[in-house]
Amino acid sequence: MFAHTFKQHTVMAAATLLAAFALTACSPAAAQPSTPPAAAVEAAVVTPTVVQIVTKDHLFEAPAEIEGGWVTVKSRNEGAEPHHVQLAQLNDGVTFEAFVEALQQGPEVAFPLMSLAGGPGPLDTGGEAVVTVELAPGNYVLADFLPSADGVPHIAKGMLAPLTVVAPANGADDVTVALPEVAGEVKLMSFSFVLPQEIQAGEQVWKVTNEGDQWHEISLIKLAEGKTMMDVTHWMHAPDGPPPFTNVGGMQGLDPGESAYLHLDLTPGEYVGLCHIPDPASGKEHAELGMVMPFTVK
Ligand SMILES: [Cu+2]
Structure with missing residues (x-):
C-alpha cells in the first residue's frame, strides 16, 4: 500500500x-x-498476479514460487473439513526448516519469527474465496491453524508449506498496480471491528486494515436459517450435530498497520465476523475479548 x-x-x-x-x-x-x-x-498499469491455491485434508496444492507485489490469492476447498490459507512471511534469515523446528518448541517460539500477510479465510467443502494481498519478496509459509474434530490443528497434519516470493519480473518500479475498487472499509481493532454501515448482497471488495496493536483477522460465517450467535457459541464450545453456520471466507491475519483487499460475493442473510487469533497477554481468543460482530446482508 x-x-x-x-x-x-x-x-x-x-x-x-x-x-x-x-x-x-x-x-x-x-x-x-x-x-x-x-x-x-x-506508468504501465497492470492487474495483480493471480495465484490459485487448493486446500485438501490435509495439504495445500500451491505453487512453490510466485512473483510478489500485489497478488490476488484464490482458494478453493476440496477437503471434507473447513480450511483457511494464512500467508506469513518469515523474518530475514529464518528458513522453513528453522521455522518448523521453532513450531515444535511452541507458538511462543515460532510466532515472533513471522509476520502475517493475510490470506483467504475459512471455507467449507466446495467453497471459494479471493483476497488481494501485498507480498514483499522473501520466504513465506502457507499455514492452516484450524483444528480438526480431534483438536489437532491442520498445521500439525501437513498444512504447512514453504512459499518463495520473488521480485516481479516486470520491475515493480515501472508499473502501477490497479487495485480493486473498494465498496467498503473494514477496521480491525484491539478488540473490535468496524464494518461498512450498510452491506448489500452481490460482488464487492472490502479494504481490510489492521488498526490494532497486534495481529487480527476477520473470519466470516453465515448463520443457518433461524440460528443465532448464541447457537454458534454453544456449538463452538460443544459441537453437537451440524454447525449452525457456514464458513464463507474472510481475511486471514494481518500485521498491525497492514491493509489487504477482501473480494466477496454475498447472499442476503445474517452473518458474523470473528477473530480467532489468541491474545498473547491473556491467551484468550480475540473473539472472547470482543471481536465478534454480527451483521446483516440485504
Ligand atoms: Cu483479533
Missing part, C-alpha cells in the same frame, strides 16, 4: 517537474505542439 501511494506521488512529482520544464522551454516563442508531459511519464 505504501509503495503504491509512494509511486503515485513520484509520478505526480515527475509530471509537475516535466510541466515546469516544458513551460520554461516554450516561453520565448510559441513552440510546436509536443506530447503532454503527463503521458510521457505515465
Whole structure:
C-alpha cells in the first residue's frame, strides 16, 4: 500500500517537474505542439498476479514460487473439513526448516519469527474465496491453524508449506498496480471491528486494515436459517450435530498497520465476523475479548 501511494506521488512529482520544464522551454516563442508531459511519464498499469491455491485434508496444492507485489490469492476447498490459507512471511534469515523446528518448541517460539500477510479465510467443502494481498519478496509459509474434530490443528497434519516470493519480473518500479475498487472499509481493532454501515448482497471488495496493536483477522460465517450467535457459541464450545453456520471466507491475519483487499460475493442473510487469533497477554481468543460482530446482508 505504501509503495503504491509512494509511486503515485513520484509520478505526480515527475509530471509537475516535466510541466515546469516544458513551460520554461516554450516561453520565448510559441513552440510546436509536443506530447503532454503527463503521458510521457505515465506508468504501465497492470492487474495483480493471480495465484490459485487448493486446500485438501490435509495439504495445500500451491505453487512453490510466485512473483510478489500485489497478488490476488484464490482458494478453493476440496477437503471434507473447513480450511483457511494464512500467508506469513518469515523474518530475514529464518528458513522453513528453522521455522518448523521453532513450531515444535511452541507458538511462543515460532510466532515472533513471522509476520502475517493475510490470506483467504475459512471455507467449507466446495467453497471459494479471493483476497488481494501485498507480498514483499522473501520466504513465506502457507499455514492452516484450524483444528480438526480431534483438536489437532491442520498445521500439525501437513498444512504447512514453504512459499518463495520473488521480485516481479516486470520491475515493480515501472508499473502501477490497479487495485480493486473498494465498496467498503473494514477496521480491525484491539478488540473490535468496524464494518461498512450498510452491506448489500452481490460482488464487492472490502479494504481490510489492521488498526490494532497486534495481529487480527476477520473470519466470516453465515448463520443457518433461524440460528443465532448464541447457537454458534454453544456449538463452538460443544459441537453437537451440524454447525449452525457456514464458513464463507474472510481475511486471514494481518500485521498491525497492514491493509489487504477482501473480494466477496454475498447472499442476503445474517452473518458474523470473528477473530480467532489468541491474545498473547491473556491467551484468550480475540473473539472472547470482543471481536465478534454480527451483521446483516440485504
Ligand atoms: Cu483479533
